[in-house]
Amino acid sequence: MTAGDWAVREVDVAGSPVAVRVGTDVPGSTPLVHVHGFAVSGRYLLPTAAALADRGTTYVPDLPGHGASPGPRPPLSIPHLAEALLGTLDALGLDRAVLVGNSMGGPVSLEAAHRSPDRVAGVVLASPAGGAHNQPLPRAVAQLLRDAVREDPRMGRYSLPDYAHYGPVAALAAFRQMVEFPSLERLLRTPVPTLAVVGSRDPLMPPPHRVRELAHLGPDHLTVVVVLGAAHAMNWSHPAELSHAVRCWLDGEPITDDPAARARTRVLQVGRGAPPAVAPA
Template sequence: MTTAPLETYTLREGYGTPLVLLHGFPLDHRMWADAAAALPGEPTVVAVDLPGLGASPLLGEPASIEASADAAAAALATAGITRAVVAGLSMGGYVALALAERHPDLVAGLGLVDTKSTADTEDARANRLRIADEATRSQTVDAVLGMPGVMLGETSKAARKHLTARLEEWIRGQRPDGVAWSQRAMASRPDRTHVLEGFSGPVAVVVGEEDAITPVPEAEHMAAAAPSAQLVQVPGAGHMSAVEEPAAVADALADLLARSSV
């Protein structure tokens, strides 16, 4: 199946090694807007809509994170980006690790935000396939509309109530087939801890202290695996740290950019 390239968005035009941002599920590039705006200095920042989400086309079968990574690399090449610091939140982190494995020349540094390098448990995989089937059957995204309740940390749910509505709005705009494809792609991904062990560039592992989906021990596992990782824990944030505490995540990514350009 031939498809149009994934959509890329230049969020900032600046200098030096570009920062590429990959979003989480079931969202799109908009989740990075506040963190990109908060980045100090004058970096170039490009965000990608992953397959079937936002304005990007769906890819063919079988659904896989590897296909997402290859499509992202192709879209970035079309945008003139052949070397970048790549940061992904959650599903975006799964794609970032696959990029580091399959397109090592592209990845100058890795930002792994509220994500994990391990594969799913059998229960988690079965749950994803159930949600994919439900989205396909109903042709709605109803099966994932409740996700903001677990994506946001307790602090945000109490003190930043507007974020629940913002996430719901972003989720409502997604395609059911894109939601299903993404879930099946995530279900099929392998453990990529070995990619971190072999990655020689700088790594930032960022995690909201209240992340209930990819909690702090997953971040500690990644930081221990990567030779040059720095672990940043973000107080008052859950799984959507880049949306909940964008300035803190921006600072961590700015530090990663600085470490990647020396």
């Protein structure tokens, strides 16, 4: 898919308009809903969303207050954004979906799954920030600055206008909320099949030994993999590696290195339980 292949719909969520990019319809499949990070729109998620668009009808919303969707200042909390995400599923007529969240989109997706596990067929967490590793706030800010120099600079044409539109004061408030959210605790108690994907060059993620520990502490339906060479915004920089891992996970297959990708996907743990119950494309 290319930029011109995405239709844009506006749906009403609790009285507010929410803009949603919609991919090609894939009849009989479980939809995939991609959830963006703090202070930005869903535009930077499109490379991975496009790579998975044949796997299920794909939706990329701008949550309230982000991108093309107006919202309150100060920004909504993560629990409120999770409610807005579930409201977006309602407005789109989606009974169940797989949520694919990056950065703050990870805890938002986890919170939605905890609130309505019957609505969420599975969760993919790409760089799920928030929690003890990012605390206190000055530590997280330093991690974010280190990550900035590791990202593909071409993403700036999307992220910088989004940050400017969101506003620096609101962005800092949203970042603080993400940092303070107990993402690890939510992840270790995830009620639905979950794939956590961590970049080896992401300063906001725990070091490798903690990632390995997480893989062993999690429930049977948690899968943890590492994308070597990826930083925080892997949905933009490493769509081939991320989408390959997601496809394998959705199909219940072992997640192995993708020979067609630039990096390698190293499996730390393959979930011992059943894969997500999703309809094939």
